[in-house]
Amino acid sequence: MNRQSFCTTATTAILLAIMAAPHPIADAQERDTTPVPPSFTQGEAQSDVTRLYQWKGDNPRTANVGTIKSADGIEWTVPAKTHFQSATQAADLYNEANGVKPEGIADVDLEAIPVIDAGVDEIFTAYVFGDNYFEFFVNGKLLAVDAVPMTPFNSSVIRFRTQRPFTVGIMGVDWEERLGLGFEKFKGAPFHQGDAGLVAVVKNEAGEIVSVTDASWKAQTFYTAPLKTKECLVLDGTIRDSSKCSTEDTADGTAYFAAHWPIPKDWSSAGFDDLAWPNAATYTNDFVGVDNKPAYTNFTDLFDDPKSDAQFIWSSSLVHDNLVLMRTTVGKLSK
Template identity: 30%
Template sequence: MKHPHLIVAFVATLTATTLVALAQKPNDRPPPPGVPGKLKKPQMSDTIKANIYADNWFMLYINGELVAVDSIKFIPHNVISVDILPTYPMTIAVMAKDNADPKTGMEYANTNIGDGGFILKFGDGTVTNANWKAKAFSTGPINRDTKNPRVENIPIPENWYAVDFDDSSWGKAKEYTEEQVGPKQPFFEHDFKGAKFIWTDDIDLDNTVLFRHVVKSSPDGRPRVDYSNLNNIVPEGPPKKPKK
């Protein structure tokens, strides 16, 4: 004899699955394996905003591709905002530099020891914090000696921004407060809520720092289409407007 409660459970599960499938628009579903041309073309609504502020300069890679470069090397301090098309897992790699003479590690005609600071926020909820990896590659003036300043440099690996780069030996980034970094006005005009300023343990002497972080899935939980294979398919375009 068949069990009625098992039949009811099966029907309920089937109905729920069907409703979820119907709720998805055809263009929002991933293409069937091996079937090209079933992925819609990405629209600006598929992108997220990235806000980045560095004291003083940065370059940003995502999944091994250069995405943004600070347009001002020193001052005035500025915020770079760009639209990015996220793909997960997302490997973020950043080179950040505090303005410093390469021989002395000082600034303003070798009269001052500067300080760094980096902060980032993406529209999916990705933020900088102490979970990021960080490593210094240029430090100075050593021992804060401003009378005979010198700098110690470590060669930067060629593939430091690659997805498969091994950063297992790197330490964690250190968080700093706004008061410690002292961001300038453009910072307060952009959304950095929830993000933390980060650097190495020495925000004064470490002048060139690399950061890395992997975002395994969208922090806001929103499902997003994977466009990482876009170059290898023929995507469907948006519906064409009828001719007048």
């Protein structure tokens, strides 16, 4: 076989192999962009109501969970099915409920915080402020959960050992008092639409920032309420956009709707394909409203580091989206 024939044959073989071989990105796009229709519920959850936590200090709140059935017969836990009662609670960065109120990061004894094993190699430290509740995963392993589901507003620190690259998954929950409706009781309003938001910083053992929450994270919604009408929810492929829904309080929201989607079992694993998930939406400190929350403002040099400013992230609606899954992958060391 001459050189030209060999090259032609080889090229043809390579092209055929490429066309025949599975294309993970294309397959992922085809698989993940198939829209998953929501299940709708209407009214307030009345079943299996359990009290997880109660704060009796300033602005007392009770964090309950319950179940409600959708029109298609599926039973949903609202606001979310959590590991609050069974998992390790994250160490306090600032937590009024536990009397932990440092004036800044210099007053926090990081070495006293146990290191959670999520692999080998390096030690990392994650700092998280969530409104209201979070669960923190690394490569699919649940490391810690928020110590306070609702109020008082707190911030947390998690030390863990793993190796790069690693995937961080955070489940964020905006808690509710009108279970299944997304409403809370606030300043005399029995049906108030609260808001959410989460900010996080991950540092290595040398104190260098290796990851911050920003628009590069993925964020997908799995529970949206309150919806005055089902039609206000815009569904386009994997986009679940409630940002056009009404944000007004009401005297009676018992007839409002909620939308629910099933959570993938492996959503926090390194191998989970989040290609088609929307990127996180980012929000300013002023928009979230953290100027009166020392769990954040005592650590602005940490969360608002001018070299790598962590941003508040969530889905497209801080108000309506109550259960949001967020992911990012921290890459390999540069050579």
